[in-house]
Amino acid sequence: MHRPPFTVTTLGTGAALPARGRYPTSQLVQVNGAWYLVDCGEGTQERLRSIGFNFQRIGHIFISHLHGDHYLGLMGLISSMHLMGRLVPLTVHGPPDLKPIIDMQLRASGTYLRYPFHFQATAPVSGEVLLEDDRVTVSSLALQHRIPCTGFVFRERQGPRLLKPDRVVEIPTFKRTAVKNGEDLVFPDGRRVSNAELTLEPLRPRSYAYCSDTAYAPELLPFLRGVDLLYHESTFTAAMAARAKETMHSTASQAATIARDAVVGKLLLGHFSSRYKSVDVLLDEARAVFPNTVLASEGAEFPIPG
């Protein structure tokens, strides 16, 4: 069955010091024509241009934490949106300290944004709803990092019930929305057909979880359980587990252990240390624990399996 698109495009896969050809973290999430940006490392606006994406379509930007490789492209993007004549609102969701950083830079550059700009402070707690629009609910994840760091779970809103293909013709066009919304069909002569006869369960809402920078954090499992796609950082191999622990990052096998224990559909790895010229070693390590693992790459699009 055709479902509306729900995709993740990984714009950068580098860690704090990107290797040549890798860019810092940013992801573009699309849910049926609505676009969300998740993290915004330096140069993100350039990456968006390079894939031919009109960034004025982004309505919400989510910043996980204030390490430079996750947010230093934000001011440039906010500013370019302004210079290109944006009038539609933009909401940035991020750590409270981000607000004065933005304000101070707008003030210093003498910029008065023409478009409505909203800031929503996040906290590194799990399960808090950050955004609920007509397409998704975005909630937070308490990642474990050296500074406050929030992950994000995107869940499609529950769609309407599906009309049984062989019963559609019985339902007058103007009644179909009501039936999809669960009402029985009542004819003018009083005849009633129960909703259950006419409809099927709605499509299962798909979900995507984003764990940008985090130590191995099994306390996240209840919040990740069953997501269709899990992005999890994978900075190091298991051989560097001590370094991972010290810097509060994850190894590939730790990321895969989270994926396995949360029974996710698919695991997407990124945030690769620049020491790995080829990241196949990270992929192999993760697949040994959780076979359905793929690697992020610059500009690659991943549909959410559904």
Added chain:
Amino acid sequence: MHRPPFTVTTLGTGAALPARGRYPTSQLVQVNGAWYLVDCGEGTQERLRSIGFNFQRIGHIFISHLHGDHYLGLMGLISSMHLMGRLVPLTVHGPPDLKPIIDMQLRASGTYLRYPFHFQATAPVSGEVLLEDDRVTVSSLALQHRIPCTGFVFRERQGPRLLKPDRVVEIPTFKRTAVKNGEDLVFPDGRRVSNAELTLEPLRPRSYAYCSDTAYAPELLPFLRGVDLLYHESTFTAAMAARAKETMHSTASQAATIARDAVVGKLLLGHFSSRYKSVDVLLDEARAVFPNTVLASEGAEFPIPG
């Protein structure tokens, strides 16, 4: 005669909204093995990597003003220098408001720089000495822009006198530095050879002036007079003179008029509006006023004529 290198590498030639293939403003100035960065738009560290330059060699960074296209790459560069283990000092010269912007972002990321970091506030006045080291004197220019904006003049320090090639053999090796510094040569038997007989005038110090973002500002002429290379922004053609005035930028012919009236050696144009897919129109316009004009381009190196 071989002279030590004095070069300018233009890393980006775009204006506030860079066209595809153009990057925001940043320049690398080399004076005989010492490296200075002038402005630092978003992505500058990536540009420096792309030309294979080790940015740890930069000792001083000069920021002209706080429009994003001139400084949003600074935090990333400061941070990468730290992550790559820098221990040698770095001094940033820029508008006073830049200091709290840097401090706030270092604090938010929990970064304690390992290397000595110095900040020197600049003011938009002309002729103030900002730096004097063993190679150059850097002084300020009062550019005319919508927010405080400071240009920079790099002047080589006066070198020693030159030994006349045909007289060198007469001078004992251990006396040569003293003679270069202007002393007469006195032999143990009391015989004296005057310095004028043994030496030539020092090489004329070369100079480079940088006018990043500015309206047409003839009041700068006394400070630009006779510089060997003048970089002057050239955002628009003369057809857009009204727009240039309104945004406090310059047209190509205004830049060339400054170059002509200041009797500079060569004019280098940059900061091209994204409306110009080809910038030959800007070059032609400038050359009609000042023939010795060249265009900056991404990664191009310009030796200072001398």
